[in-house]
Every structure is written in C-alpha cells, then in structure tokens.
Amino acid sequence: MPRTNMFVATLVLGLWAGMAYPADEERPSTPILGAEEQQAKEEGMRLYGIRWRSVAISHLEKAAEAGDVESMYYLGEIHRFMDRGMSREAIDWYHSAAQGGDPHAMLRLEWGMICELADICPEDHDSWVDMALEQELPRAEKGDPEAMSTLFDVYNMLGDPRTALDWLERAAEAGNPEAQDWLGTITQNRSGELPPKLEDVKAAEPWFRKAAEQGYAPAMYNLSLALRKQERHDEDWEWTQQSSQHGHISGRLAVGWCYLDHTWADFCPDDIEDRIKGWAILHAVYKETRNETAEGILGRHQDLLTEAEIAEAEKLAEDWLNRDPPLSYFPPKYGF
Structure with a gap:
C-alpha cells in the first residue's frame, strides 16, 4: 500500500490494451547529468515540491530525456495525479523508470495491474512486485538502509504487513531518516484514534527526533507537533523554526504567523511579535508558492498593519x- 491513508485512482487503459514492449528492449541507464539537465531537474523537483506539477513537467522531461530515472518516476507521478489515474503518459514514464531500476515505479505498475490489463510486463519475472523484491532484497540483506525502507512498500504490496514493518524498523535502526519519520508516524497513529493517544505521541517522539537531528525537515515538523501535543512549547518553537529553516512550508507558515500575531498559538513565545517581519515571511510564502493558508492569514490580519507597514x-x-x-x-516518494 502507498504511504497514505487514502488512494483514489481511475485506470485509463483503453489505449494500452494489448500493447507490449519488445522483450529485448534495452534498459536505460542513469548517466551523470550535464549542468543544464541537472539544473532542469532541480527546478522540476522544486516545483513538484510546492505542487506546481504541470509547470514541473517540461523541466523534468529535460532530465528524463537525458536518462535520469528519478525524473522519469516523478513524471509518472505527476501524470497519474493530474490525469486522476494510470493514464497513457503515466504508464509510459513509470515503465521507463522501472526498466531503469526504480523499485517504486515497479510497484506503481503492479498496483495498476498494468501487466494484466495492458500486457506491459517485466522480463524474466512473474510480476512487477517480484522484480522489485528480487532487486531490493539482496541490497537490504547487505545492509543498505534505503533498500530496507523500500521493502516496507514491497512487502505491503505483497500483502505481508508484518514483514513490511520488520524491514521498516530495520531501516530506522540503521539510520534512514525517512524510515525513522515514517515509523514515528505509524507509532503515533497506532491506536487509530484522533487525536492520537498521548502515550503513542510520546512513543513516537524518539523516532521523529532521530530523523530531525539528521536534518530531515518533515521529521523536524512532526517532532514540533509531537512536542506541541505534550505542551512542551519551548522545544516546539525551536523545532518549528528548524523546520522552517530547512524549507518546510508548514513550519515557515507557523513561524510567520507567530511573528505576526503571537496569540494565535500557545507555542509562540510571548515576546516574539514583530508584525512587519511576520507579514514579510507570509507574503514571501504566498508569492513563492501561492499557498492559500498564507493568503488567508494575511487577509485576516491586514488590519494589524498600516499601509506603510505593509509596504x-x-x-x-x-x-x-x-x-x-x-x-x-x-511529498513522500510513494504517496497517494
């Protein structure tokens, strides 16, 4: 299962029925990108990170056409999301990425039943998930934390959540920050209750902290929220600032809002208020990302500043x- 609570998609496979790729088709390698292609990839990933998916396409295509497998995968993600399912473009990019060795592209093709429905199948394997398992398991057994983390998704696809969780725990213990953050999230939400039980929040905190201390921005923000639930406001504020400094949009919004109006949340320090700075931060977030929350906060607080102060x-x-x-x-690589 993808790392999310919901997954809605519509298969659009009519154009693909009966199509198959040649058995001897060469698998693309991932070359070192030239400066122009690398810059295009970085810009494409930046745009993808702020959900400007359609704008990211042309940038990622430049890198993908130069053989970058990761860009191929994210082009598949973009088209699947924009087309609300496994469209022709999504399948094509996932297939290219899978042939280049991306295990999550293999899982997308497996999830979409592309082998059964469109006759696009892996060479020398019964299924796409088997191909992913054969590729990642030896790497994981040799101690590769990233492969261990990937096996969490592979074994969930195979319907073996216990083994999946075992590999996620091994990845987290081996120091993989994404696995640590995800294990913290699973631990925090294990009761299924909303809000999570305080005892589960406390149990999740060490995993968030391990990942946060490695500089992983999502874990920094999740740690701040876990501390907030425990009313440890000084630490909460410190990690909220850290997440902002590492580019987390929600962290940046929280920091800007605290400067604009420290009374909106208990974790905002009483002496932090600087309305001009707060407005500047939130205005920058909106200008850079068109974030609706930033726009809404500014709209609700515009009476706090004079026209000269806003300028x-x-x-x-x-x-x-x-x-x-x-x-x-x-966004997680293997999200909804």
Whole structure:
C-alpha cells in the first residue's frame, strides 16, 4: 500500500490494451547529468515540491530525456495525479523508470495491474512486485538502509504487513531518516484514534527526533507537533523554526504567523511579535508558492498593519524569497 491513508485512482487503459514492449528492449541507464539537465531537474523537483506539477513537467522531461530515472518516476507521478489515474503518459514514464531500476515505479505498475490489463510486463519475472523484491532484497540483506525502507512498500504490496514493518524498523535502526519519520508516524497513529493517544505521541517522539537531528525537515515538523501535543512549547518553537529553516512550508507558515500575531498559538513565545517581519515571511510564502493558508492569514490580519507597514513588509519579503533549501511540502516518494 502507498504511504497514505487514502488512494483514489481511475485506470485509463483503453489505449494500452494489448500493447507490449519488445522483450529485448534495452534498459536505460542513469548517466551523470550535464549542468543544464541537472539544473532542469532541480527546478522540476522544486516545483513538484510546492505542487506546481504541470509547470514541473517540461523541466523534468529535460532530465528524463537525458536518462535520469528519478525524473522519469516523478513524471509518472505527476501524470497519474493530474490525469486522476494510470493514464497513457503515466504508464509510459513509470515503465521507463522501472526498466531503469526504480523499485517504486515497479510497484506503481503492479498496483495498476498494468501487466494484466495492458500486457506491459517485466522480463524474466512473474510480476512487477517480484522484480522489485528480487532487486531490493539482496541490497537490504547487505545492509543498505534505503533498500530496507523500500521493502516496507514491497512487502505491503505483497500483502505481508508484518514483514513490511520488520524491514521498516530495520531501516530506522540503521539510520534512514525517512524510515525513522515514517515509523514515528505509524507509532503515533497506532491506536487509530484522533487525536492520537498521548502515550503513542510520546512513543513516537524518539523516532521523529532521530530523523530531525539528521536534518530531515518533515521529521523536524512532526517532532514540533509531537512536542506541541505534550505542551512542551519551548522545544516546539525551536523545532518549528528548524523546520522552517530547512524549507518546510508548514513550519515557515507557523513561524510567520507567530511573528505576526503571537496569540494565535500557545507555542509562540510571548515576546516574539514583530508584525512587519511576520507579514514579510507570509507574503514571501504566498508569492513563492501561492499557498492559500498564507493568503488567508494575511487577509485576516491586514488590519494589524498600516499601509506603510505593509509596504515595508512586502519589501522585506524579498529577503525571504527563494531561500536555500527551497520551500517544499516534502511529498513522500510513494504517496497517494
């Protein structure tokens, strides 16, 4: 199962029925990209990270056409999302990525039943998930944390959640920050209750912290939320700031809002208020990402500043635009 609580898709396979790729088709390799292609990929991934999917396509295509397998996979993701299912373009890009060795592209093809419905099948394997397993299991057994984490998705696809969780735990214990963050999320939500039980939040905190201390922005933000649920506001504020500095959009929004109006949340320090700075941060988020939450906060608080102060803030916003690392929602690779 993809790493999400919901997965809605519509198979659009009419154009693909009966089509198959030649058995001797050469699998693409992943060359070192030239400077222009690498720049295009980075811009495409930045745009993908802020959900500007359609704009990202032309940039990622430049890298994919140069043989970059990761760009092929994300082009599949973009077309699947935009087309609300496994469209012709999505299948084509996933297939190219799978042939290049991307295990999550193999899982997408397996999930979409592309072998059965469109006769696009892997060479020398019974299924796409078998191909992913054969590729990733030896790497994981040799101690590769990324492969261990991938096996979580592979074994879930195989209907073996216990083995899947075992591999996720091994990946987390081996230091993979994405696995640590995901294990924290699973631990926090294991009761199925909303809001999560406090005891589960406390049990999840160490995993979020391990990943956060490695610089993984999603874990920084998740750690701040876990601390917030425990009313540990000083630590919460510190990690919220850290997530903002590492490009997490939700963290940046929270920081900007605290500066604009510290009374909106208990974790905002009482002495933090700087309305011009807060407006500048939120205006920059909106200008860079068109984030609706930023727009809404600004709209609700516009009476707090004079026209001159707003003008000053919007000038200051230039200092908050296009920082490195870039703003992102940090969508999981194998999400919904």
